[in-house]
Amino acid sequence: MSIAQLITIKDIARELNISVSTVSRALRDAYDVNPDTKSKVLKKAAELQYRPNYNARGLSQGKTHNIGIVLPFITNYYFSTVITGIQKTAYMHGYNIILFVSDDSPDREIDILRALSLSSLDGILISTCCDSAEHIREIADHGIPVVFFDRTGNINGSKVMQDDYNGAYEATLHLIRQGYKNIAHIAGPKGQRFTENRLNGYKDAFKVHGFPLREEWIIHSGFSQECGQRDTSQLLELSEKPDAIFAVNDRKAIGAMLALKEKNIAIGREVGVVGFTNDPISSLISPTLTTVAEPAFEIGCISCELLLKHLHTGMKEPQEVILPGELIVRESTQRS
Amino acid sequence: MSIAQLITIKDIARELNISVSTVSRALRDAYDVNPDTKSKVLKKAAELQYRPNYNARGLSQGKTHNIGIVLPFITNYYFSTVITGIQKTAYMHGYNIILFVSDDSPDREIDILRALSLSSLDGILISTCCDSAEHIREIADHGIPVVFFDRTGNINGSKVMQDDYNGAYEATLHLIRQGYKNIAHIAGPKGQRFTENRLNGYKDAFKVHGFPLREEWIIHSGFSQECGQRDTSQLLELSEKPDAIFAVNDRKAIGAMLALKEKNIAIGREVGVVGFTNDPISSLISPTLTTVAEPAFEIGCISCELLLKHLHTGMKEPQEVILPGELIVRESTQRS
DNA sequence: TTGTAGGCGTTATCAT
DNA sequence: ATGATAACGCCTACAA
Numbered sequence: 279m280s281i282a283q284l285i286t287i288k289d290i291a292r293e294l295n296i297s298v299s300t301v302s303r304a305l306r307d308a309y310d311v312n313p314d315t316k317s318k319v320l321k322k323a324a325e326l327q328y329r330p331n332y333n334a335r336g337l338s339q340g341k342t343h344n345i346g347i348v349l350p351f352i353t354n355y356y357f358s359t360v361i362t363g364i365q366k367t368a369y370m371h372g373y374n375i376i377l378f379v380s381d382d383s384p385d386r387e388i389d390i391l392r393a394l395s396l397s398s399l400d401g402i403l404i405s406t407c408c409d410s411a412e413h414i415r416e417i418a419d420h421g422i423p424v425v426f427f428d429r430t431g432n433i434n435g436s437k438v439m440q441d442d443y444n445g446a447y448e449a450t451l452h453l454i455r456q457g458y459k460n461i462a463h464i465a466g467p468k469g470q471r472f473t474e475n476r477l478n479g480y481k482d483a484f485k486v487h488g489f490p491l492r493e494e495w496i497i498h499s500g501f502s503q504e505c506g507q508r509d510t511s512q513l514l515e516l517s518e519k520p521d522a523i524f525a526v527n528d529r530k531a532i533g534a535m536l537a538l539k540e541k542n543i544a545i546g547r548e549v550g551v552v553g554f555t556n557d558p559i560s561s562l563i564s565p566t567l568t569t570v571a572e573p574a575f576e577i578g579c580i581s582c583e584l585l586l587k588h589l590h591t592g593m594k595e596p597q598e599v600i601l602p603g604e605l606i607v608r609e610s611t612q613r614s
Numbered sequence: 615m616s617i618a619q620l621i622t623i624k625d626i627a628r629e630l631n632i633s634v635s636t637v638s639r640a641l642r643d644a645y646d647v648n649p650d651t652k653s654k655v656l657k658k659a660a661e662l663q664y665r666p667n668y669n670a671r672g673l674s675q676g677k678t679h680n681i682g683i684v685l686p687f688i689t690n691y692y693f694s695t696v697i698t699g700i701q702k703t704a705y706m707h708g709y710n711i712i713l714f715v716s717d718d719s720p721d722r723e724i725d726i727l728r729a730l731s732l733s734s735l736d737g738i739l740i741s742t743c744c745d746s747a748e749h750i751r752e753i754a755d756h757g758i759p760v761v762f763f764d765r766t767g768n769i770n771g772s773k774v775m776q777d778d779y780n781g782a783y784e785a786t787l788h789l790i791r792q793g794y795k796n797i798a799h800i801a802g803p804k805g806q807r808f809t810e811n812r813l814n815g816y817k818d819a820f821k822v823h824g825f826p827l828r829e830e831w832i833i834h835s836g837f838s839q840e841c842g843q844r845d846t847s848q849l850l851e852l853s854e855k856p857d858a859i860f861a862v863n864d865r866k867a868i869g870a871m872l873a874l875k876e877k878n879i880a881i882g883r884e885v886g887v888v889g890f891t892n893d894p895i896s897s898l899i900s901p902t903l904t905t906v907a908e909p910a911f912e913i914g915c916i917s918c919e920l921l922l923k924h925l926h927t928g929m930k931e932p933q934e935v936i937l938p939g940e941l942i943v944r945e946s947t948q949r950s
Numbered sequence: 951t952t953g954t955a956g957g958c959g960t961t962a963t964c965a966t
Numbered sequence: 967a968t969g970a971t972a973a974c975g976c977c978t979a980c981a982a
Contacts, residue, residue: 311967312968329733330733333673358690376680558895623976666975670976954979962974966969
């Protein structure tokens with residue numbers, strides 16, 4: 279393992295016959311360095327291909343310039359787009375992001391956070407899959423700023439999310455306006471706050487328009503396409519069948535569409551379908567899917583910026599940011 | 615910023631009235647510690663919620679337990695799945711992954727690698743978007759192990775990839791067997807090795823079956839759906855139109871399908887379409903898309919394992935792993 | 951089996 | 967404007 283030794287400020291100092299502190303200052307362009315010395319140092323650093331050792335820097339100033347991201351998955355449009363936003367913002371500010379995937383398992387999420395080396399992370403961005411937030415509070419108690427995005431826990435802390443309530447309200451309202459009468463909702467698992475918000479948006483649209491709420495038209499299950507398919511089949515067994523389905527996300531909406539296709543029910547004309555997210559697939563599937571677009575990229579950027587604000591200003595008060603979604607009307611809610 | 619001070623081994627040592635080195639040894643269960651002492655230390659560590667400072671550990675042993683991942687995007691099925699595999703493997707072995715997104719821009723990729731703090735990364739996994747690999751060699755020269763996955767550069771180094779050549783060969787062969795005669799290929803940009811491999815698989819299937827190769831049936835462009843759509847429209851302008859299209863990836867295949875639908879050409883019956891990747895969308899779109907499944911998750915796991923092998927054994931000789939794909943036949947290549 | 955001391959690369963404090 | 971020196975938290979000889 280003959281390794282080209284990495285260059286340190288000591289090497290630069292030796293070659294230039296100056297002290298390491300001067301080199302250090304020059305490199306961080308502190309105010310009190312001779313411009314000449316500084317340019318000499320910079321030149322030598324470039325020549326030697328010097329790269330700062332963030333480990334050492336972190337050790338001495340207690341900052342690592344690393345941000346941890348904890349989330350359930352990365353293999354879907356929403357999360358991968360959020361991460362892209364986070365990464366871009368972090369990179370621009372000289373921060374690295376360290377990725378942790380919980381696989382939507384609360385146990386795993388807890389494991390991850392417990393094993394976390396707090397000293398190697400300046401802050402954490404998390405979309406939690408846990409009901410309880412004790413493991414997160416533990417971390418926050420150690421003074422590590424935490425910002426929640428998307429799936430925000432039941433804990434006092436900064437949060438960035440889309441406007442699930444209004445999005446769901448708009449989606450339901452759209453179905454009502456299209457003339458659908460029996461509108462069902464296939465929701466996510468109970469306990470998730472964003473699931474509740476979407477459910478409430480749905481319910482309130484009903485109330486405002488004098489529609490009777492039917493508990494049998496509301497089904498809670500997982501987030502997968504298969505769940506959506508199963509839920510829909512179940513709805514179609516009811517004596518009073520729904521003529522429209524609002525799904526908690528696009529995957530379930532697509533599952534619903536598959537179930538409808540199986541029974542040769544015309545999507546749109548007979549049964550309307552609305553999703554949530556605006557996954558690219560929603561404009562590719564046939565019929566195209568009406569959905570509520572989530573500002574995934576912005577959520578990533580803004581969560582990261584908010585975390586950096588905590589980091590840089592020392593701000594302790596939690597802050598909440600809610601970004602509006604946008605209803606995108608497509609074929610799956612066209613009656614004719 | 616009143617912060618609950620993080621616990622260090624000093625704290626444990628002080629509380630237990632022993633030395634830090636003993637604590638250090640106990641924590642890393644070295645061979646030469648009294649079991650009693652060890653259990654006492656472990657207990658105290660748990661009680662105090664001690665978390666090791668990887669920065670410090672890294673500084674002193676020259677290892678960081680961080681692995682860098684550099685890739686063009688994360689917002690597609692293939693890459694997000696690869697990352698999931700990497701993350702899982704890395705996590706199992708106590709490594710963190712740090713994500714860098716090049717946005718498919720060579721300049722950005724070079725920037726990223728140049729700015730990289732080599733001392734904060736034990737190794738790098740990269741899917742490069744650059745033709746030249748000098749910026750990568752620079753890093754390898756510093757003794758940082760590099761493993762390429764998917765888009766492997768023109769550089770001597772460990773590589774993990776799917777069998778693009780055979781996958782393309784099988785895909786083309788399938789089209790031939792289905793009776794298509796005029797098979798076009800909408801390829802990726804020139805210069806990318808995996809694009810070349812897929813092109814060669816296509817060409818060789820032609821040769822083996824005595825099909826004449828026509829340059830006008832091979833179009834190079836970007837990887838997006840729009841490119842696929844445009845390429846296909848272009849193909850349909852030819853005097854001798856293709857009756858089948860093999861696309862370099864699913865996105866372009868879907869673009870091709872959209873272009874065909876626009877012209878009311880029956881997909882499958884009139885013009886067959888095959889993609890590459892097996893993005894979940896390929897089984898949801900209508901008609902469903904015949905494609906070559908890439909072992910994305912395995913590629914992630916194996917690249918990471920290979921990198922860890924370099925890290926742990928000091929192995930310097932590059933190693934290449936090629937994983938087979940699998941042809942998945944669906945509706946888009948059914949003639950009847 | 952345990953403790954002491956020095957060092958990893960950098961920054962910060964205090965002199966000069 | 968620059969230099970010496972002591973941290974930062976941990977590891978690892980070496981000594982006891």
